[in-house]
Amino acid sequence: MALLFTQVAIIGVGLIGGSLGMILRRKGLAASVIGVGRSVENLKTAVELGAIDRFVRAAKDGVENADLVVLATPVDTYDRHLTEWASCLKKGAIVTDVGSVKGRLVEQAQRAMPEGVHFIGAHPIAGKEKTGVAAGSDQLFVGARCIITPTDRTDPQALGRVRTMWEESGSVVLTMDAHLHDKILGAVSHLPHVAAFALINALAEIRDRQIPSLDLAGHSGGGLRDTTRIAASSPEMWRDIFLWNRDNLVTFIEAYERSLSQLKQLIRVGDVTGIEKELDRAKQEREQFSVRPAPSA
Secondary structure, three states: OOOOEEEEEEEOOOHHHHHHHHHHHHOOOEEEEEEEOOOHHHHHHHHHOOOOOEEEOOHHHHHOOOOEEEEOOOHHHHHHHHHHHHHHOOOOOEEEEOOOOOHHHHHHHHHHOOOOOEEEOEEEOOOOOOOOHHHOOOOOOOOOEEEEOOOOOOOHHHHHHHHHHHHHOOOEEEEOOHHHHHHHHHHHHHHHHHHHHHHHHHHHHHHHHOOOOOOHHHHOOHHHHHHHHHHHOOHHHHHHHHHHOHHHHHHHHHHHHHHHHHHHHHHHHOOHHHHHHHHHHHHHHHHHHHHOOOOOO
């Protein structure tokens, strides 16, 4: 693959940013990859793992000559970052992100771009419950979906370069309206994370108040581990995602509460037929996953 970018700056060299840096360097898509972050130790690890060529502490120093800037920080930090260094970007530069919320953030980022600088929203759906560049891999995005959210203001050439980058990472690239993205991901990603976090907290409460001898790790099987794996994800990251997509998410939580309430009532009254009907409906929906498997979790 020919060189896509001369200099790339990755703001936030964690799991996603670090994995992307590994790919950019391994495949020769960028001549130089600069990391920017809070932890010097993490940045040193990123250099050792081949995720970046070098690092700087001040974001302005990293972005001023960059062809591409990748925002890979919690979504609530975007405004602060762009306010700090957007004016330093050279004409023709591209800013993209890897955030799990788009809608208002894409609109906000586009407004922050200086004349001649382009923002392209992107969301690689390829996370793990583990965080940090040490958990990164140049295979992380292989077969995973990456959703790009262009608007009517999006520069076609900039869009094409970002799409090519994600295709070269092994991603299956889709384009989608930013607000539709937030509805869909709110349902299939953000709500399941709410459920996993809440389930672990409920089990901890049951242990603390009702069954002191309960050992969540020692007494559980694969079902609990599978169901709650994502509850080990970054609280900081998911706090921001929940808040930035709160309108959609609250609506979906209410739908989940209705489903739980209905099943609770059927169990309470001993409605054998009703319980089986609810479980069979869920089973049939879940079996469709095998018919149309998702490329990545």
